[in-house]
Amino acid sequence: MRAATVLASLVTSALSLVLLAAPAQAASTVDYVALGDSYSSGVGAPGQSGTCLRSNNSYAAQWAARNSPASFQFLACGGAVTDDIVNTQAPAMRSGADLVSITIGGNDAGFAPTVITCLTSSDSTCAAKVESGKAYVRNTLPGKLDAAYRAIRAKAPDARVVVLSYPLIFDTSSLFCEMSVAKRRSLNSGAQALDDMIRSRAEAIGFVYSEVRDEFSGHGVCSSRPYLNGLTVIPPQNSYHPNTNGYTYGYLPALTSSAS
Template sequence: MSRRTTVLACLVSSILLTVATAAPAAAATPASEWDYVALGDSYSSGVGAPGQSGTCLRSPNAYPGLWNAANHPATYRSVACSGATTGSLRSSQLSALNQGTDLVTVTIGGNDVGFASTIITCTLSSDSGCAAKVDEALEMLEDEMPATFDATYREIRGKAPNARVVVLGYPILFDETAPSCGFAGMSIPKRKSINKGAAELNKVIKARSQAAGFIWSDVTDEFAGHGICGPSAWLHGLTLIPPTDSFHPTSNGYKYGYLPALNSVLP
C-alpha cells in the first residue's frame, strides 16, 4: 500500500470513528431498548387531554404517553409538570435523568415569558393592551431567555450525556381569519398579537436548542389549520370546566399534532 493510500485510509477511519463516538447512544439501538424521560411544562404533561391526574396534571394521552404506548421503550417516565418554568425544571425534574437515559423530550419556556398572564391580559383588555403585554414578553424573550435556555440545555446534557434530546416548540394558537371566536373570544388583532409572540418564542427556542446540539421539532406545520376559532381546532379555547385546559392541545392536538412532530425527528 502506498503512503498516500495509507494516509487516506487512516483519515477515513478517523472520520468514521469520530461520527460513531459523537452519535447519541439511542441511535444505535431500537426504541424498544431505550430509556425515555419526558421533561417540561403543561404541553408535555398533557394538560387539555383526558386522564389528567395529580398536581402536575399528567395524562397518558399527552404526546410522551402516546409515544410510549406505541413504541414500548425499556423504561418510560414523565416528570413534566403543569406550570413548569426553566427554573423549576432544573431544580425538580433533572434528577430523573442519568447516563443511561437514551431519549429526552421537552417543551419549556412559555411560562418563563408569562404565557398565562399574557392570555389573561389579552382576554380582559383592549387590543392595544394585549399588544403591549405581548411586546413586554418579547422584550424579556430577547433580553433574558437566550442565556436561560443555554443554561437549561447545558444542565440537561450534563445529566443525560448520551441521550438524544428532542426540544419541541409550541403551536400557533389562533386561527386569524374567523370573524368570531365564541364567548369571550379574542378579536382578530389580539389573536395576531398572541400568534406573533408564539412565533418569536419558537424562533429563540429553535436557535438555542440547535446551538446546544439538540434536535428541534417544530409543531406549527402539524397544527396548521387547527387553531382556536377555526373549524377544526386541535386546541381548547377558553374553558370553564376545567379552566386549566384553556389554550392547551386537545386529545387530537397531542395525537395528530405533537406525536407526529416527535416521530418525524426520530429514527
C-alpha cells in the first residue's frame, strides 16, 4: 500500500514537472482582414447572410476559426470589383493589419455575363465572349488591380497580403456536362488568362500570390467530386462558385500555406 502511494506521488510530481516545462500556447497576435469578392465572402457554401452574402464556411472565416487571430475583419462582399476595394473595403480596414487575403478581378473581367453567354449560345459565340474578356484582362484590368493593391498597401503597409487565384472551373475530361467540352475549355482559358494577370500585378507590388489550381485539380464542375457548384437555380448566385469542400480543401489550404 505504501509502495503504491509513493509510486502515485512520483508519477504526480513527474507529470507536474512536464506540465510546468511545456510552453503555454501563445495567443495569436495577428490582425487578419479578408477582402475581396464572392469567392472570398463564401458564396456557393451554406450560411450566406446579409447583402454581401458572407458565410462562416468561407475560407476566410474558417481560417479565423482555426487560428484565433487577435482580430478578424470580414470585409469581402459578393459582387465586388476592384473599385470597391479602393472606395469601400480598403478604407474600412483598421490600421495595423498583419495579414490580408483577397480574391478580386473576376467581376471586372465579366465573369457572370460570360458564363451566361456560354450557357445560352453556341460554342463560337462563347469563345468570342471569352476572347473579349481576355482583351479586357490584357488592356484594362492591370491598372484596376494596381489601384486596388495600392489602396491595400497604403492602409496596411506592413501586412502580409495573400492574393488568391481563381480555380479552373470546369473538368474537361467528362463528355457529359451542362456545357460542351469546347465551351468548358474556352472558359478555363479565360480563367487562366485572368490568373496570370493577377499574379503579375500582385508580385509587382510585392504581395504573395497563392495559386489554387492544384487544390482544385480533378474537382471542377462535372467531375465526380466537384469542389464547385454547377448551374444552381436556388439560390442562383451559387452557380460556378466553390461549395463547402472547395473552400475547405481548396482555398483554405492555399491561404494557410501562404499566411506566414
